[in-house]
Amino acid sequence: MINSRFFNRSELLGFLALAVLLLLILPLSLDIFRLNLVAKYLTYAFVGIGLVLCWGYGGILSLGQGVFFGLGGYCMAMYLKLEASSVANTKIQSTPGIPDFMDWNQLTSLPFFWKPFHSFPVTLLAILLVPAFFALIIGAAMFKRRVGGVYFAIITQAIAAILTILIVGQQGYTGGINGITDLRTLHGWDIRTDHAKFILYFVEVVLLFGCIVAAQFIRLTKLGRILVAMREQEDRVRFSGYSVANFKIFAFCAAAVFAAIGGAMFTLEVGFMSPSFVGIVPSIEMVIYTAVGGRMSIFGAVWGALLVNFAKTSLSESFPQLWLFGLGALFIAVVLAFPNGLSGIWADHIQPRIDRLLSSRKSKSATGMIADGAPAE
Amino acid sequence: MLVGHQPKEFLLAVSGLTVSFDGFKAVNDLSFYVEENEIRVIIGPNGAGKTTVLDLICGKTRATSGSIQFRGQELTRLRENEIVQAGVGRKFQTPSVFEDLTVFENLEISFPRGRTVFGSLTFQRDDAVKQRVEEVAEMIFLKDRLNTYADQLSHGQKQWLEIGMLLIQDPDLLMLDEPVAGMSVSERAKTAELLNRIIKDRSVLVIEHDMKFVEDIAHKVTVLHQGQILSEGTMEHVKNDPKVIEVYLGH
Numbered sequence: 001m002i003n004s005r006f007f008n009r010s011e012l013l014g015f016l017a018l019a020v021l022l023l024l025i026l027p028l029s030l031d032i033f034r035l036n037l038v039a040k041y042l043t044y045a046f047v048g049i050g051l052v053l054c055w056g057y058g059g060i061l062s063l064g065q066g067v068f069f070g071l072g073g074y075c076m077a078m079y080l081k082l083e084a085s086s087v088a089n090t091k092i093q094s095t096p097g098i099p100d101f102m103d104w105n106q107l108t109s110l111p112f113f114w115k116p117f118h119s120f121p122v123t124l125l126a127i128l129l130v131p132a133f134f135a136l137i138i139g140a141a142m143f144k145r146r147v148g149g150v151y152f153a154i155i156t157q158a159i160a161a162i163l164t165i166l167i168v169g170q171q172g173y174t175g176g177i178n179g180i181t182d183l184r185t186l187h188g189w190d191i192r193t194d195h196a197k198f199i200l201y202f203v204e205v206v207l208l209f210g211c212i213v214a215a216q217f218i219r220l221t222k223l224g225r226i227l228v229a230m231r232e233q234e235d236r237v238r239f240s241g242y243s244v245a246n247f248k249i250f251a252f253c254a255a256a257v258f259a260a261i262g263g264a265m266f267t268l269e270v271g272f273m274s275p276s277f278v279g280i281v282p283s284i285e286m287v288i289y290t291a292v293g294g295r296m297s298i299f300g301a302v303w304g305a306l307l308v309n310f311a312k313t314s315l316s317e318s319f320p321q322l323w324l325f326g327l328g329a330l331f332i333a334v335v336l337a338f339p340n341g342l343s344g345i346w347a348d349h350i351q352p353r354i355d356r357l358l359s360s361r362k363s364k365s366a367t368g369m370i371a372d373g374a375p376a377e
Numbered sequence: 378m379l380v381g382h383q384p385k386e387f388l389l390a391v392s393g394l395t396v397s398f399d400g401f402k403a404v405n406d407l408s409f410y411v412e413e414n415e416i417r418v419i420i421g422p423n424g425a426g427k428t429t430v431l432d433l434i435c436g437k438t439r440a441t442s443g444s445i446q447f448r449g450q451e452l453t454r455l456r457e458n459e460i461v462q463a464g465v466g467r468k469f470q471t472p473s474v475f476e477d478l479t480v481f482e483n484l485e486i487s488f489p490r491g492r493t494v495f496g497s498l499t500f501q502r503d504d505a506v507k508q509r510v511e512e513v514a515e516m517i518f519l520k521d522r523l524n525t526y527a528d529q530l531s532h533g534q535k536q537w538l539e540i541g542m543l544l545i546q547d548p549d550l551l552m553l554d555e556p557v558a559g560m561s562v563s564e565r566a567k568t569a570e571l572l573n574r575i576i577k578d579r580s581v582l583v584i585e586h587d588m589k590f591v592e593d594i595a596h597k598v599t600v601l602h603q604g605q606i607l608s609e610g611t612m613e614h615v616k617n618d619p620k621v622i623e624v625y626l627g628h
Contacts, residue, residue: 222491222500226480229475236473239435240542241461241492250494 005352006216008306014299015212022205032194039201039269041309042208043069046292047287048301050255054191057224059231060148063154065259065286067163068131070278072260074167074174077273078114080183080191081175102181105172107317114173115130120187127264128257135256139249146245150236152182157280164279177230179274182255183267191268204265208302211258215298218254226249260303288331303342388413388580389434389550389584394443395432403429405604406444411550418582420589421601421605426462427584428470430601431552431568434582435467436460447550462492463573466548470555472535476528479518480538483527484510487542509545516574517541520569533564537571544575551575557590598627 007015026038047065054060082100090096093103098110116122138159142152167174175181183191190196218224226247230237238244267273276282293304308330316323338344389411396404404426412564412584419427435443436457444450454461458481461467475483488509491500514520517537522530527538536556543551557565569590576594585591589597591612598615600608602625608618615621 188610218498221498222485223494223497225478226478226486226497229483229486232475232477233473235437236539236542237477237486238457239461239467239469240487241458241489241546242497243456243458243493246494247497320473 001094005366006220008289010040010347011131011216011299014208018299018302021341022208023202027198027201032197033207035201036197037205038306039197040168040266041306043262043266044210044268044286044289044309045208045267045302045305047255047259048293048305049298050258051219051287051290051361052225052295053215053224054251054255054299055260055290056297057219057227057231059227060087060248060251061150061153061253061287062255062283063160063287064154064160064283066278066283068135068256068259068284069263069266069286069368070163070167070273071134071256072127072263073267073273073277074180074263075117075260076122076264076267077180078117079120080186080267081163081180082110082114082183083118083188084184084347092272099175099176101175101179101180103174103273107172111173111257113352127260131256131260134254135253136249139252140245143245143248143252148248150249150325158279159281160278160283162363164203164275167275167278177273177275178335181272181274183271184287188270192271197269200265204269207261207265211261212298212302213281215258219298221245221248223250285327288334290341292330292334292341294341295339297343297347300341307342314324315320378626379577386413386519387411388415389582390444391401391434392444394430394433394440394445395596396429396438396441402602404433405606407601407606409606409609411580411582414578415579415594416583417599418583418585418595418597419601420585420591420596421471421607424603425601426604427601428554429604430575431467431554431582432552433551435465439600446449448613458492461546461548462489466543466546466550467552468505468539468554468556468604469560470542472532474530474535474538474542475525476620477526479524480514480530481510483538484513484541489544489546513541513544515625516544517571533560533568536564536568540568540575542572544609548579550582552579554584555568555586556583557585558586565590573587614621 022042022175027035030038046160047069050068051062051065054062085097087097090098090100090103093100095103098107102110107128116126138156142148142155147155168177170176185191191200226237226242230244230247233243237247263273263277266277271369289304289308291304292308294300308327312323312327315326334341342346387410391410392405394407394410395402407426418539419430421427427588432441434452436452436455438474440453442447442451447460448462450463452465455463458569478486485502485506488506490506491497511520511523514523516541519530519534519541522534527535527547530538538555553572557568562569565587573594583591583594595612597601597610598612599606600615600618600621608615608621609622611620
């Protein structure tokens with residue numbers, strides 16, 4: 001029967017391969033600097049998983065996932081910044097106890113929306129709920145009015161641009177263009193040490209696997225099938241008794257929450273958050289990672305984030321001017337030649353060959369006869 | 378309103394329905410009534426507004442004025458999915474099925490349970506669902522294609538699949554837009570047989586050009602012309618109406 005197992009054979013192999021790579025090979029073979037880079041790449045994998053659900057399955061292209069990545073990241077950064085801005089640490093300021101950039105901007109008290117971020121549990125909730133709520137508002141405003149396709153994509157871009165301008169403009173409240181920097185401890189635990197970075201890497205990988213399982217769960221429910229159905233025949237879904245807008249809102253909110261978890265981990269791994277991870281360019285890059293990995297594959301999105309970022313780091317170290325052209329060319333190549341990205345190449349070209357090899361070996365050993373490598377096509 | 382004073386209980390009562398697109402009245406002050414278990418066929422020349430009438434009833438197009446009462450519920454104020462939930466099912470002219478899903482999954486989506494976001498997250502494919510899907514798959518001649526992706530089906534099979542999806546919804550009013558158009562002769566015969574079976578126990582509103590098919594199934598025929606009713610009655614009556622012969626059947 002179809003869909004009777006949580007992971008089919010090739011998905012299980014994909015899951016195990018990723019687990020071995022991320023939990024064994026990389027931590028054992030990379031120094032802490034490189035491992036921290038991998039951790040940074042993986043934060044985009046969270047965004048990619050959300051995009052697979054929202055864009056690959058639901059057909060809703062969002063070019064503004066940086067907004068949610070940023071919201072998650074800023075929520076975490078606000079908590080860390082408040083912890084780093086204790087009265088003892090900031091006694092040279094004219095107003096001790098508030099973040100340094102507020103003091104530079106002549107603020108004399110903590111703004112009201114910063115106050116909840118003194119509490120760690122509230123911060124954790126905010127990382128999930130603030131982006132979800134924001135996505136809910138955008139989604140309700142757009143999808144209930146049947147704004148979709150390219151118009152929706154453009155509006156998400158505009159929102160990414162607006163949020164960037166807002167953050168940069170409101171320097172006293174947000175840290176402006178520099179972002180929120182000089183973060184030190186998480187609930188009293190110093191996050192700047194190599195040891196902390198090592199631990200955080202594993203925390204992130206475990207969270208990533210949690211998100212993969214959650215996304216896989218959504219994909220396998222009837223909701224996952226309705227997303228596919230909606231992408232193809234929106235009207236037929238509507239006339240089967242479903243409120244298409246509500247399903248789109250759900251997919252968009254889910255993608256926002258995944259992106260926000262990635263953003264919060266980014267703040268922890270990299271040690272700061274700034275508007276340069278919120279705007280149009282990072283948002284589009286996130287879509288490219290997903291497209292390269294394969295927008296129909298949850299694992300593909302993870303691989304896409306890892307490989308494209310790895311290429312970005314190595315190429316931009318050697319050819320800093322050429323990297324952006326390379327990224328653009330990669331995106332065009334993927335869209336034109338491999339619409340399902342790396343996971344599509346794997347599923348269409350590599351997997352069948354492996355299967356053929358395995359089955360021919362199996363039949364060889366089972367019957368002792370020489371099996372034909374390739375069955376007639 | 379006193380129930381006893383109502384002249385007759387109609388399933389669907391369309392009255393004074395008008396829709397204008399930039400001043401052009403595609404449907405103009407249209408009124409007609411469909412009874413329980415009645416099979417009504419709408420015929421008329423191209424551009425008469427037949428499909429627009431179905432669009433108006435199912436909520437795809439919003440009426441400019443007039444009212445559509447279904448079991449006493451005003452449909453013009455409801456959203457499409459609410460109209461479906463009230464018991465109105467609609468088949469489109471071109472087959473609209475989900476090609477990236479299997480026949481089973483296509484039928485399952487139409488199963489009237491778990492239609493909210495959280496309902497569909499917790500939806501279980503239990504025996505009731507499987508049994509109903511298999512039952513309907515057998516009726517629509519796709520029993521051995523349950524695990525086939527819908528894009529592998531022929532045009533006629535896609536039409537059947539969509540009819541099957543409506544069957545699973547179990548609507549009180551079934552609206553079919555040219556159900557046998559574009560089918561081969563043998564598919565046509567099978568479809569007629571299928572429709573004859575599924576139109577029991579519900580009211581059906583059909584648009585069709587195939588006159589033999591219309592004669593076979595219609596209880597009553599409504600002839601539309603330029604958004605208005607030209608003639609209405611039994612097939613016999615309509616066929617002999619000089620106005621109808623002039624604008625439609627005579628050609």
